[in-house]
Amino acid sequence: MSILIDENSRVIIQGMTGKEGSTACRLMLKYGTRVECGVTPGKGGQQVEGKPIYDTIREAASSHPVNTSLIYVPPLAVKDAAFEALANGIKLVCVITEHVPMHDAASIVAAARDHDARIIGPSSLGVISPGKALLGALGGETPEKYFRAGNVGVISKSGAMTTEISNMLTLAGLGQSTSISIGGDYLQGLTFSDCLELFQNDPATEAVVIFGEHGGLYEEQAAELITKGGYTKPLVAFVAGFFAERLPQGLTLGHAGAIIEGNTGTPTHKVAALRQAGALVADRFGDIPKLVKQALQK
Amino acid sequence: MKLYEFETKQLLAKSGVPIPQGKLFHSHQEIDSPGVVKAQVLAGKRGKAGFIKMCGSAHEAQNAAREILGKKHGDETVAGVLVEGATPGTEYYLSFTFDQRLRDPVMLLSVQGGVDVESADRSLFQAIHIEGKLDGFRVRETAKRAGFSSQVLPKLSNFALRVYDCFHSNDFRLLEINPLTETEDGSLVAVGAAGIIDDDGLQRHPEIKEFGPRNAGREPTQRELEAKKIDENDYRGTAGKYLELDGDVAMLTPGGGGSITNMDALIAAGGNPANYCEYSGNPPTEKVYKLAKIVLSKPGLNACWHVGGISSMTRVDETMRGFVQAIEEMKPHFPIVIRRGGPGEEEAFRLLKECAKRNDLNLHLFGSDTPMTETASLVVKLANEYSARE
Numbered sequence: 001m002s003i004l005i006d007e008n009s010r011v012i013i014q015g016m017t018g019k020e021g022s023t024a025c026r027l028m029l030k031y032g033t034r035v036e037c038g039v040t041p042g043k044g045g046q047q048v049e050g051k052p053i054y055d056t057i058r059e060a061a062s063s064h065p066v067n068t069s070l071i072y073v074p075p076l077a078v079k080d081a082a083f084e085a086l087a088n089g090i091k092l093v094c095v096i097t098e099h100v101p102m103h104d105a106a107s108i109v110a111a112a113r114d115h116d117a118r119i120i121g122p123s124s125l126g127v128i129s130p131g132k133a134l135l136g137a138l139g140g141e142t143p144e145k146y147f148r149a150g151n152v153g154v155i156s157k158s159g160a161m162t163t164e165i166s167n168m169l170t171l172a173g174l175g176q177s178t179s180i181s182i183g184g185d186y187l188q189g190l191t192f193s194d195c196l197e198l199f200q201n202d203p204a205t206e207a208v209v210i211f212g213e214h215g216g217l218y219e220e221q222a223a224e225l226i227t228k229g230g231y232t233k234p235l236v237a238f239v240a241g242f243f244a245e246r247l248p249q250g251l252t253l254g255h256a257g258a259i260i261e262g263n264t265g266t267p268t269h270k271v272a273a274l275r276q277a278g279a280l281v282a283d284r285f286g287d288i289p290k291l292v293k294q295a296l297q298k
Numbered sequence: 299m300k301l302y303e304f305e306t307k308q309l310l311a312k313s314g315v316p317i318p319q320g321k322l323f324h325s326h327q328e329i330d331s332p333g334v335v336k337a338q339v340l341a342g343k344r345g346k347a348g349f350i351k352m353c354g355s356a357h358e359a360q361n362a363a364r365e366i367l368g369k370k371h372g373d374e375t376v377a378g379v380l381v382e383g384a385t386p387g388t389e390y391y392l393s394f395t396f397d398q399r400l401r402d403p404v405m406l407l408s409v410q411g412g413v414d415v416e417s418a419d420r421s422l423f424q425a426i427h428i429e430g431k432l433d434g435f436r437v438r439e440t441a442k443r444a445g446f447s448s449q450v451l452p453k454l455s456n457f458a459l460r461v462y463d464c465f466h467s468n469d470f471r472l473l474e475i476n477p478l479t480e481t482e483d484g485s486l487v488a489v490g491a492a493g494i495i496d497d498d499g500l501q502r503h504p505e506i507k508e509f510g511p512r513n514a515g516r517e518p519t520q521r522e523l524e525a526k527k528i529d530e531n532d533y534r535g536t537a538g539k540y541l542e543l544d545g546d547v548a549m550l551t552p553g554g555g556g557s558i559t560n561m562d563a564l565i566a567a568g569g570n571p572a573n574y575c576e577y578s579g580n581p582p583t584e585k586v587y588k589l590a591k592i593v594l595s596k597p598g599l600n601a602c603w604h605v606g607g608i609s610s611m612t613r614v615d616e617t618m619r620g621f622v623q624a625i626e627e628m629k630p631h632f633p634i635v636i637r638r639g640g641p642g643e644e645e646a647f648r649l650l651k652e653c654a655k656r657n658d659l660n661l662h663l664f665g666s667d668t669p670m671t672e673t674a675s676l677v678v679k680l681a682n683e684y685s686a687r688e
Binding site for chain 1 (some may be wrong): 398403
């Protein structure tokens with residue numbers, strides 16, 4: 001099995017007539033993913049890669065059984081596009097667009113909660129369940145070269161590191177159940193802990209790797225989930241951004257951040273929290289496959 | 299984008315939030331009234347640093363401003379002072395920001411405002427999770443829990459709703475009123491205000507974008523200024539993030555996650571980065587060329603590490619062609635270690651090899667079959683050898 005996407009995913013791409021949207025469509029079709037159609041208001045009736053374009057999701061959904069949306073529209077149009085997908089009953093929405101305003105991201109996350117749906121991103125590069133389905137352009141022209149089906153889940157704040165870590169695992173003979181680029185924005189849809197809960201319930205996943213970065217508290221939240229017993233499989237973690245701790249820190253403006261977040265956010269704090277919860281933390285990026293193997297042998 | 303206090307207050311006033319009477323001055327001679335003289339800087343902790351002065355006469359205010367203007371607060375030089383009428387009273391605290399745990403805006407409220415908020419008891423703060431809409435009754439309920447007296451509640455909920463409107467309609471990521479003062483006549487005034495606008499929200503607020511230049515942080519170097527220009531008139535991809543550090547290894551690092559991972563890897567291997575940089579989103583050849591020229595021209599380099607993950611959309615051939623043009627022109631003597639993968643990598647590597655051969659460069663090439671950070675120790679070793687050689 002896998003999480004989020006598989007052979008049953010029927011994808012609609014919002015903004016498929018644009019350069020990135022049409023490229024993703026081509027790459028996904030090449031990988032065997034069922035891209036059903038696209039939506040671009042004002043361009044209904046056109047075709048991209050032989051797939052029809054509609055003006056609205058409502059029209060598209062009447063003749064295509066879509067269950068997953070991929071968003072490639074400009075930043076200020078993302079909120080409306082996500083609302084359209086959610087209002088039409090789509091339960092998985094992946095936002096590739098970067099620079100989505102925070103107030104919009106918060107509204108999208110809240111709307112997804114109300115619709116009992118999942119948002120990936122903003123600023124995701126996509127999701128892949130190797131051998132089954134690809135969402136977005138992960139792995140570029142040759143995803144089959146970097147991603148192999150297997151029993152390790154990958155969750156990364158960085159898009160490129162999603163491919164990089166999966167490739168390292170593949171080179172070490174370890175395949176992936178699903179690799180997810182969750183995006184590194186301050187407010188995001190699926191977080192590390194949301195994905196870990198999904199992997200916990202996926203029988204095909206035996207261990208998970210997470211790639212974290214300095215800032216925010218999503219890594220600490222993952223540690224809390226483990227401590228609470230919400231995730232019990234082995235977790236291998238890597239946290240980047242230690243060098244940022246050596247940069248001069250300006251005097252911060254306001255107190256609200258410190259009141260809410262306390263001293264979370266630094267890689268040192270994240271690593272300590274993850275270790276304390278029992279995760280295997282890789283000191284060196286290249287040690288990730290070794291630690292996964294160790295964890296799987298136990 | 300951090301705002302100066304006077305800018306935050308302009309936006310608050312537009313939303314109908316009462317602010318003290320005040321005026322901004324850039325030279326002390328123009329000051330013609332007594333009041334509180336407040337340095338306009340982007341960093342916090344002004345009060346403790348002596349940058350807020352209560353002055354009983356216009357003459358006193360002039361003297362205070364003369365003393366403050368031009369002074370340094372952290373890395374900033376004070377260029378303006380706000381002179382406001384004194385507003386004594388009881389000081390509270392109110393702010394709006396985002397809570398990552400809830401992934402939603404929250405309101406924070408405390409009966410204890412003023413300069414020492416940071417050291418105040420955390421339990422004095424009460425939070426509301428906004429959930430799409432802020433209602434007056436929820437503000438009053440929260441204020442009651444926070445220990446506000448009943449006569450202030452009706453005014454407070456009105457005041458908070460206006461501040462929330464300002465927070466939401468201007469894309470603030472943080473809007474803090476501290477102190478929020480209840481004056482002797484019982485009215486509420488935003489005496490202190492600090493704000494940060496979400497950079498991604500700025501695109502729908504051209505009027506805020508037009509606010510004057512910010513001068514936070516140290517003065518940028520010439521090369522940093524040049525790097526900034528790379529992205530200015532060309533929206534295709536980014537290549538203008540460049541920050542100088544004091545090491546000797548030039549870093550050319552595509553991708554956000556990859557660049558910070560490789561910075562850490564270099565430091566862990568005992569190396570010293572000469573800079574931090576980032577290029578991403580498939581920038582055209584000439585952008586990478588310009589960035590490479592800047593990165594490689596920093597004096598005192600002992601090596602260059604051009605290292606990135608496996609890209610999905612960024613063309614490795616087109617971006618690497620920009621790097622090849624730069625080293626073709628500059629012909630650096632120091633060793634160059636490259637690790638990169640993605641679309642067009644074969645062509646990129648062919649160009650690199652030919653260029654190295656033509657110019658007798660000390661170039662070491664690695665592809666996606668070598669894990670990304672594995673070449674860190676090699677570049678550190680080569681840099682040390684190169685610096686010892688002279």
